[in-house]
Amino acid sequence: MADYQVRLINSATSLDCTITVPGDRYILEIAIESGIRLPSGCGQGECSACVAKLLSGEVDQNEQKFLRPSELAAGYAVTCVAYPLSDCTLQTHQEQVLYPSSLYVSPPKAQPD
Numbered sequence: 001m002a003d004y005q006v007r008l009i010n011s012a013t014s015l016d017c018t019i020t021v022p023g024d025r026y027i028l029e030i031a032i033e034s035g036i037r038l039p040s041g042c043g044q045g046e047c048s049a050c051v052a053k054l055l056s057g058e059v060d061q062n063e064q065k066f067l068r069p070s071e072l073a074a075g076y077a078v079t080c081v082a083y084p085l086s087d088c089t090l091q092t093h094q095e096q097v098l099y100p101s102s103l104y105v106s107p108p109k110a111q112p113d
Protein backbone atom coordinates (compact mmCIF):
# COMPACT_ATOMS: atom_id res chain seq x y z
CA MET A 1 0.00 0.00 0.00
CA ALA A 2 1.39 3.38 -1.00
CA ASP A 3 2.01 6.27 1.35
CA TYR A 4 0.71 9.72 0.49
CA GLN A 5 1.61 13.24 1.55
CA VAL A 6 -1.45 14.89 3.07
CA ARG A 7 -1.26 18.62 3.71
CA LEU A 8 -3.64 19.99 6.32
CA ILE A 9 -4.20 23.73 6.25
CA ASN A 10 -6.36 26.28 8.00
CA SER A 11 -5.38 29.95 8.09
CA ALA A 12 -7.68 30.73 11.04
CA THR A 13 -5.78 28.30 13.25
CA SER A 14 -2.38 28.84 11.60
CA LEU A 15 -2.35 25.18 10.66
CA ASP A 16 -0.11 24.10 7.80
CA CYS A 17 1.24 20.59 8.30
CA THR A 18 2.05 17.80 5.93
CA ILE A 19 1.77 14.23 7.18
CA THR A 20 2.50 10.91 5.57
CA VAL A 21 -0.60 8.76 5.47
CA PRO A 22 -0.56 5.15 4.27
CA GLY A 23 -3.32 4.43 1.79
CA ASP A 24 -4.93 2.00 4.23
CA ARG A 25 -5.11 4.42 7.16
CA TYR A 26 -7.58 7.17 7.91
CA ILE A 27 -6.32 10.73 7.52
CA LEU A 28 -7.71 11.93 10.85
CA GLU A 29 -6.22 8.97 12.70
CA ILE A 30 -2.72 9.72 11.41
CA ALA A 31 -3.14 13.45 12.06
CA ILE A 32 -4.03 12.78 15.69
CA GLU A 33 -1.16 10.31 16.04
CA SER A 34 1.10 13.05 14.66
CA GLY A 35 0.00 15.42 17.41
CA ILE A 36 -2.19 17.63 15.24
CA ARG A 37 -5.29 18.83 17.06
CA LEU A 38 -8.29 18.61 14.77
CA PRO A 39 -12.01 18.56 15.49
CA SER A 40 -13.43 15.07 15.84
CA GLY A 41 -16.57 13.47 17.13
CA CYS A 42 -18.06 10.08 16.34
CA GLY A 43 -15.03 8.77 14.46
CA GLN A 44 -17.34 6.70 12.29
CA GLY A 45 -18.35 9.01 9.46
CA GLU A 46 -21.72 9.79 11.00
CA CYS A 47 -21.43 13.44 12.01
CA SER A 48 -19.87 16.62 10.68
CA ALA A 49 -17.25 17.35 13.33
CA CYS A 50 -14.22 16.33 11.26
CA VAL A 51 -15.33 17.73 7.91
CA ALA A 52 -12.61 19.22 5.74
CA LYS A 53 -12.59 20.49 2.18
CA LEU A 54 -10.47 18.73 -0.36
CA LEU A 55 -8.53 21.38 -2.26
CA SER A 56 -6.46 18.95 -4.31
CA GLY A 57 -6.01 15.23 -4.68
CA GLU A 58 -8.39 12.37 -4.07
CA VAL A 59 -9.70 10.46 -1.07
CA ASP A 60 -11.79 7.32 -0.62
CA GLN A 61 -14.56 8.08 1.87
CA ASN A 62 -17.05 5.43 0.86
CA GLU A 63 -17.59 4.56 4.53
CA GLN A 64 -18.98 7.98 5.35
CA LYS A 65 -22.72 8.20 6.04
CA PHE A 66 -23.24 11.90 6.63
CA LEU A 67 -22.45 14.06 3.65
CA ARG A 68 -24.99 14.52 0.87
CA PRO A 69 -24.03 13.94 -2.76
CA SER A 70 -23.96 17.68 -3.38
CA GLU A 71 -21.57 18.18 -0.46
CA LEU A 72 -19.33 15.39 -1.71
CA ALA A 73 -19.39 16.95 -5.17
CA ALA A 74 -18.37 20.29 -3.62
CA GLY A 75 -15.26 18.62 -2.21
CA TYR A 76 -16.15 18.11 1.43
CA ALA A 77 -14.59 15.12 3.10
CA VAL A 78 -15.16 13.33 6.39
CA THR A 79 -11.57 12.85 7.46
CA CYS A 80 -12.20 10.23 10.15
CA VAL A 81 -13.12 7.68 7.48
CA ALA A 82 -11.16 9.07 4.53
CA TYR A 83 -8.24 7.17 3.02
CA PRO A 84 -5.91 9.10 0.72
CA LEU A 85 -5.85 7.94 -2.88
CA SER A 86 -3.15 10.45 -3.85
CA ASP A 87 -1.14 13.27 -2.33
CA CYS A 88 -3.75 15.77 -1.27
CA THR A 89 -4.46 19.06 0.47
CA LEU A 90 -7.34 19.49 2.88
CA GLN A 91 -8.68 22.65 4.44
CA THR A 92 -9.66 21.65 7.95
CA HIS A 93 -12.31 22.93 10.37
CA GLN A 94 -15.08 23.14 7.78
CA GLU A 95 -18.05 22.15 9.92
CA GLN A 96 -18.94 25.76 10.60
CA VAL A 97 -18.69 26.57 6.92
CA LEU A 98 -20.84 23.63 5.92
CA TYR A 99 -23.42 23.88 8.68
CA PRO A 100 -23.59 27.36 10.15
CA SER A 101 -26.75 26.45 12.05
CA SER A 102 -25.41 23.16 13.38
CA LEU A 103 -26.13 22.42 17.01
CA TYR A 104 -22.55 21.20 17.26
CA VAL A 105 -21.12 24.61 16.55
CA SER A 106 -23.72 27.01 17.96
CA PRO A 107 -22.10 29.36 20.44
CA PRO A 108 -23.20 28.81 24.03
CA LYS A 109 -26.21 30.87 24.96
CA ALA A 110 -25.73 33.48 27.63
CA GLN A 111 -27.07 32.32 30.96
CA PRO A 112 -29.38 34.65 32.88
CA ASP A 113 -27.90 35.98 36.09
Ligand code: FES
Pocket (backbone or CB within 6 Å): 039, 040, 041, 042, 043, 044, 045, 046, 047, 048, 049, 050, 051, 066, 078, 079, 080, 081
Ligand atom coordinates in the same frame (compact mmCIF):
# COMPACT_ATOMS: atom_id res chain seq x y z
S1 FES B 1 -15.92 12.55 13.63
FE1 FES B 1 -17.98 12.17 13.09
S2 FES B 1 -17.86 11.96 10.94
FE2 FES B 1 -15.80 12.21 11.53
